[in-house]
Amino acid sequence: MGDFTHADLKTHNCELKSDISHSIPYIDRHEWDGLTADDNFYNSYGWLASLEDAQGPTDFLTVYGSSGLLAGCALWAGEPEGPMFSTQALFPSMSEQWGNKFLWGGARRSTHNEVVCTQGVSRRNALRRFFYSAQTYAGERNLSGFLIPYMPLKRALEIVRYVPETHALLHSAEATMPVPRGGLAEMLGSWGSHERVRSKAEIAAFEKYGNRTRWLPLTSDLDESIATLITNNRSKYGSTQDRQWMIRNLQGQRKSGVIHSAIAVLAERENKVSAVTVFYKFGHSLHARYFGSDYTLADNDFRYFVLTYYLSLEYAAFHGFRKCCLSTSALEAKAKRGSVIEPLAVVVIPCKSPLGREAVENHNRFFYEDYERRFRSNLSADWKTITN
Known part of the structure; x- marks a missing residue:
């Protein structure tokens, strides 16, 4: 486990320390799960450890403060030729701006990801440190940037507020049923x-x-x-x-x-x-x-x-x-049977040329309009936040 120390991580909070761990056993299970939200099951310690055992170890980017672990996320390479985990597949109209060599965050092949992160006054700086560290880590490997896909829109927009160089692009949706x-x-x-x-x-x-x-x-x-x-x-x-x-x-x-x-x-x-x-x-x-x-x-x-x-x-x-989480497939069938359709976005921080703001806004508007036509009354209230 190596200390991740770079001269400029664009945060003024020097008490925070970024680290790369090359396997999940290097991270304290109780600290990790203590920061994991109910909806973030596929980034819980037990699920991530099971993926490592079945498919091999993966890297983790973590942020620590004086009180211990503040933020963390698994890292992987995506699936450049796949239909669900490549930038060209998710955003064909933006492929020239994206490139296709990104560092990916989140559990492997997960369709719901959130950064495991503290709440309260330390959250903003922890997320900033995390994303600027991920950007630096990706840049050192000559990658186009860092992204986390399949993130609930409200979480994605929170990151955009806290980390000015990030963007949130709608790309999918998940079905949930209130119980x-x-x-x-x-x-x-x-x-x-x-x-x-x-x-x-x-x-x-x-x-x-x-x-x-x-x-x-x-x-x-x-x-x-x-x-x-x-x-x-x-x-x-x-x-x-x-x-x-x-x-x-x-x-x-x-x-x-x-x-x-x-x-x-x-x-x-x-x-x-x-x-x-x-x-x-x-x-x-x-x-x-x-x-x-x-x-x-x-x-x-x-x-x-x-x-x-x-x-x-x-x-x-x-x-x-309180609710059943039913993932991203067969949304029409799930909506007809009482499910709420909730927006998912990619959060991306580029290493090289930034994404154009107008292109991002146009993409999100067209995506929202398409889902509004398809699902109308089944859309959650979070969809409206992308147009505000």
Whole structure:
């Protein structure tokens, strides 16, 4: 673990110290998780440690003060040829300004990232020190800059206020479901007749095909069957990782201990598992991470919607969770079933030529207008902040 000391990190608070750690065990777990917000599960210590165990170590940029850890984030290279973790894929209209060699922050392949950071009077200087250190670190490697993707817009705009050289660009959205105390029944009662009838019909179809459900912790005896179902679903949507890749991830989660926060709901027919959704409990939030299915059963029993949306509401309400976090895919389907669509942005600090302010504003305006047309009443209030 090396001290990250540079002559000019553009902050006048000399008591702060930046550091690069080459693996997460060098960082104190209790300090890290003490700064991790409920919604930031995929940047929690246990999840990051599980990724290291399954996929290899990664660097971490941290900021320390006299009281200990103040800010931190995992670093990685993105996926330059991928559809979700490359700047050219996320921002094709701005590719000439971006280049495609950035230092990426956040958990590997995470679609929700926040900087792990202290609250209170030290927060502003900690974030400044963090981003200027990341800029310097990227510049020393002749990269175009540093960015963190899939960040909630309100967090991204906070950073832009505190760190003048940063920009926030909308690029995606995530679905969340507020959890009423009465669970699914209360949620259905709040909908219009069309949505209520459709959802009840989907639940009836699921039951008609003989599906039964069980909630189970992710014990090792389930790894093979669950990994097979999840790989089926990932392969359907273009993933090239095989079943062993998924098993390694589950084993990594077991080693880090984060598996103890997992809960799976299984659909079964005649003693055979037909589908599964895996959730993770963190603070007041329930996070849906994996869905898997047996696609040899081709009938339309709405197993995805029943397991991931309807049953999660029942489970979350019973256990006192405040919301279900449903990630970034299939937003139209999630919005039709009661989800709120929340904006996600890239926060970027360039090392070389700055991004043009007009280009950033135009991009964000067009992105917002597109989502306003598509989702209208399902958009969260945060969307309006990008136009203010």
